[in-house]
Amino acid sequence: MKVLVPVKRVIDSNVKARVKSDQSGVDLANVKMSINPFCEIAVEEAVRLKEKGVASEVVVVSIGPAQAQETLRQALAMGADRAVLIQTDQDLEPLEVAKVLKAAIAEENPNVVIMGKQAIDGDNNATGQMLAALLDWPQATFASAVEISGDVAKVTREVDGGLQTIEVGLPAIITADLRLNEPRYASLPNIMKAKKKPLDVKEAASLGVDLKPHLKVLKVAEPAKRSAGIKVETAGDLVANLKTAGVL
């Protein structure tokens, strides 16, 4: 069984994003970039499937600039077998990312796609669902447990109100939630080994997918700042202040 994992290069989750002073976007110059945390969880899940003997090959795909090769190497160091960079300097919207992934899937023919539920920059939480719709494959989003037997995946999903379990026939799209697993740290020998693993680069423009944006960003602004209030000495003072503020 072949698993395909799309991974996105994003701002590191420990870095606070800063808006550019001309309001044209978020300043990413000299900012630490990493693999999107949800994609990392997806890679971990795929590698575990391989270690359990359920999967035979794990292919990671990223759509982005040349630097996304670093992100792919990170995934290879975690245990993925092979990587594909679909190169573009354009900031693609989720629908276009899904269309490019669909084209990649037509070439790779995976039995299952495991991806992040959300990228922490765009925060769209959309690409996996769009890809499932475009392919007419079943979707199991926000997964906190995945069990694959034969051509069926049983997936526990984190939903409002608790947990839901569904079964999807493969091929299917699974999107990872935070509690699916805890990704491993790549060991130094594995980081070295990853440098020799195959990484193909193709141009996004060569796939024949319409990449025209549907949305125009008019401006990116900083949200209103909250200022720190006061420190109170006792619980009694706190209650008195809350009464004055009219919230009790």
Added chain:
Amino acid sequence: MAVLVIADHDNASLKDSTNKTVTAALALSGDVDVLVAGKDAKPAAEAAAKIAGVRKVLLAESDELGQGLAEAVEATVVPLMSGYDAVLTPATSQGKNVSPRIAAKLDVAQISEIVEVVSPDTFVRPIYAGNALETVQSSDAKKVITVRATAFKAAGEGGSAAIENVAAGAVSTKVKFVDQQLVKSARPELAGAKIVVSGGRAMGSAEEFQKVIEPLADKLGAAVGASRAAVDAGYAPNDYQVGQTGKVVAPELYIAVGISGAIQHLAGMKDSKVIVAINKDADAPIFQVADFGLVADYKNAVPELMDALAAAGK
């Protein structure tokens, strides 16, 4: 322009996020219909018909819609879209599961989690865990939008819209509902509560979380929330998580107990009207957004707060 709102409901009743999404829809157009897709969902449809400003309620029912399968909801909505210029869904886990599918089938972008309608084609949405607000203009003929409900006021009652049955869409893919385990609680719903009490990693165990956070919440008639660290450690169910990747809340009063205030947590609560932080570390980042900070060990501070509330007649 006509706008369709996909209701958030549990068949028996409508969730408050539906009324809030109707408000966002009314900022786009005066012609707003609400779709209630479920099973035995007549009561929810009747509640939707009473929302002020709603033109018509569409009711679609099937087993698969009752199970909330995304494929079924999408297959119900897409054929209806010939009659609408926009479809708005509350950005709940169900809304997020369904809406991108509709966008993909219509070959349009999704405009995710809007917090403001600037004009019928221009919207504001948070990105980067709420550290930036993006204003986007859509060139699509039909708009597919999810709505951050906390950013809009709930539309009131007073409507008397007609209810019309529409066909439930069939699921074409191999997906089967197995079961669900929902947390039953007599407390108010987290997303719409007026007061939220949240506990963090400091609790140290599920027992402690129940002993400290829940009684304080009950005294205040509040909903219970948690940080991701508390949920990951199993102190609280996943449904309680507040933050970038959990629920977004904006209550009148948010009380954070033993929560440090990581960017991802703040993303889910920093629009609360009044924020209280109880933390023993005076340098915890949560104090930078708190209106009232109490630097103390929660083990003493929470019982004292319970007493002070009792003394104040709570």
